[in-house]
Amino acid sequence: MKKFLLIALIVTLSIFALAQRLTILHINDTHGHIWPEGEFGGFAAIATLVNQARMSNPNTIFLHAGDINTGVPESDLQDAAPDIVALNLMKLDAVTLGNHEFDNDANVLAKQMNIAAFPFLSANIYKDGKPAFTQYIIKEVGGIKVAIVGFTAQESEILEYLYAKDYEWKEIVEVAKELIPQLEAQADIIVALTHMGSNPVIVGPNSWELAAAVDGIDVIVDGHSHTFYERPEVINGTLIVSAGEWGKYLGKLDLDVVNGTITFVSFRPIKVENSITPDFAVATVLDYFKKAGGEALNVVVGETTIKLEGDRNVVRARDTNLGYLICDAMIWKSGADIAISNSGGIRASIAAGPITYRDILTVLPFGNSLYVIEISGADFMKVLEFTATIAAGQGAMPQVSGVSYTIENGTVKDVLVNGEPIVMDKIYKVATNNYLASGGDGYTTLANHPGYDTGFVLADVVVEYVSKISPITSYQESGRINRVK
Template sequence: GYTLQVSVPEDPAIVSMIGATPKPKVKAAVPAKAEAPAPAPAPAPVVEEPKPVEYPLGVFEIMKNADGANEFDLFVVHTNDVHGRVYSSENSVGYSKLATMLKVGRGITDNILLLDAGDVTHGTNVVNMFEGETVGVLLDMLGYDAVAPGNHDFNYGVDRLLEAAELAEKYTDIKVLSANVLDENGYMLFQPYQVYNFNDFTVGVVGLTTPDTATKTHPKNVEGVYFANEEIFEIGQQAIDIAKQYVDYIIVLGHIGMDPDGASGLTTDKIVNNIKGIDLFVDGHSHTLLKQGMKIGDTMVVSTGGYMENLGLVQIHVKNDEVTAVYPMVIPAADVWNAKDSDLAKQYGIAEVPNDAEVDEYLGYMTAKLDSKLNTVIATVPEKLDGERANVRTKPTNLSRLITRAMTAASGADFTITNGGGIRASIDAGEVTIGEVINVLPFTNIITVVEATGADVYAALEHGYSMLPETNGAFSQTDLQVVYNRYGKPGSRILRVLLNGKPIDKNATYKVATNDFMAAGGDGYTMFGKVLSEGSLLSDVFIEFLSENYPAK
């Protein structure tokens, strides 16, 4: 592990590349013994292969290409915020088609660096049910060079993430990089950086993780973890200046994002505006789509949006160890899925991007394992739980009450408001399987806690009840007690709202559990305030609730 004590703020983890770079050691030539009896000319000196260059904290340089070229193109291929979308489709490049593209590219050049900017190991059932293992294997199969952990990569707990990083270090070439994630004693938990060598053009990749992780995953997942923030600015410039003495090009692989409303206030543009010398910032977290990158000062910032709807590519032209041009772009999933109709694909003479057989075989295997897991019984309920469409979109049901109770309990919020349209099936009395719960809550929404005043709550409920008696996917399912007139004028139907039998205060501020879709204004819920925290999938929350309160018999 990376056990160097880091004092904060005088010497934070980001200063990972400070220090002299030892030169490779070469043993002296050893002449061979002459053949007896007649003397013979001494053979050429035998020299050991040079050892990899070692940098501070025991980081060894990785040689990616040594063909001797002085002028070449380096291709940085990047993804971010994939959120477990492992399958290829018209809306997602997916790992199968990406594997095909990489094999073609590597057949042409070794000058490829494959990076992911985080939030990759959580988000869909085939990934979550195996605590991210599915993605870890895929990243190895595709030959990813480095990943920066995002907040949702902590969703299985920091110990699980550290275990995954250790397995990656031991059995793969993947480096899990983050320079600002420390334990409570100031020790770095992950490798902070890695250096790659392309024909003596050296590239330093530094990982960063958003300090908002402290509130963007369940608090229990990051107990004892400290995310450095202000320390980055206190010594970051000095770190970059010194690093520039030893590497030719600096990439920050950051799950940071452009959203200024996060609890930490840390954004990518804030970093690159205040710290000069970062050449390329591969960004994630805010799902920002930068189709041709964004230049901030001398730094190129790139991001692909999310869910692998696009693949990122940065072409860097290098001549005599100097960068002469940088060309960022994104490749939309639709162009990969339907290459024959893509103008972009036609430019390169590509008519089809087939799936990779090896990746498909692995995904088929994991899908079969998932199917088996979905049949696992997790609870026994005494009565049918009503999730019928006409009911959950017009009134509370016994199922919706349990779901809102589960969300409030899991999040620590004051109460819950969620959309009835997110409840998609009923559960029969008796044994309940994981698959049945996922049928009820099939969307990959995560539990999200937002801030709202009492007046905002009234506005949210007025909105949710506005179409009664007609069915409405935005109907407000809640564990509040709501007194209303369903035939009143829309906007004036909510008469009274009670929390634990007492009226809520319109001037007070509350913590409201909902889902990430609604927190972002989905279904017209634009009245909610800032996001306070994020957690697990709603289906996972409800599975845990049922197993604890209605244990399987």
């Protein structure tokens, strides 16, 4: 039976008598922000709100629109186990795979899925010609059959280059056009749990474009763009909702379902205030993990037999081995051609001996993310010409990888990209941090070029790279930028 989503509330005696109220609670893009932060109460407060909603209406489902991973050290170091255990206690019904679920290798994702008491959904990710994950589930809630189908942004293959490339990323609209009619035959309501966002994307559709292109989706619960909705967006008869980021809000959508007709009742983003009484079980578990995560900051992630130079007066005057290592890590993680970073973002050296996660956070304390820009050789030459104007002692002093050049009398010459002369009309991928990508420290030429934020915390990228190359017994410390006086 064809279903119609009615945006105006229509109440008749017959509908009132027969309608079943369905409540959809949802969060997205939590990124490890599961403990109280400032005015927000974290997952323990969300658990209280979820429990209250279920008491008010037993016909309630609770969904997460992706990106459980990456953002808070105590969570990251434990592979998001605290997040998943808390969501288990909260009886999450399903999560869709976000791009940051591919920040780690397949073994970590498999472990997370094994811990979870809820399914990880995505219909458009394939491996070896078959769906790599559960595509959809159908839950019966108070007599209402609810189909929940997952879709993950196609651009994840680009954003999470290192591990997402191991999968086949199907065209979402094509998959949806095949699946949705099948689900219509089995369910009363179809919810697309998407990690696609409403912003422009590199490849494939965003959630709004999916709604416009595919008939039959009743509700889209979305993530990825961290968009905060005060009210649903309605496109092609599909309600689209999202709850911002970091568990700051819990989205609450109420619908009435009767005789194949779905009637919108209300939508409210509930602020997760720190004044909300936390759920005891969730708070207790998260307190334990918080302590364990703090201890994890002292876990050894690598070893060096040499000093990795990041002292302020040195790194802001010349190339250093630590500056090179950070930029090399950027290329290793992103697959970019070139990397450039500002020395002002390097706040300490690493002494010879064991390297802990805390050491790397001390070097890179700002929480910057890894950003990839597409830029022509001619425009990148302008970036290099800017670096020739930077005086010793300034935070803008560059550290680079994948490129070498000479500065002589304020002029840039002999530019090589991976050993080959720079090509002015070629488009290069340049890895940097999100601060420089926005034009920070005077790098205005980097701004306003096509590109994307990988979402990787730069410190975490360096942790991975150090773990890979340890023990460090030597490291290049000069030769990439030659300054001739």
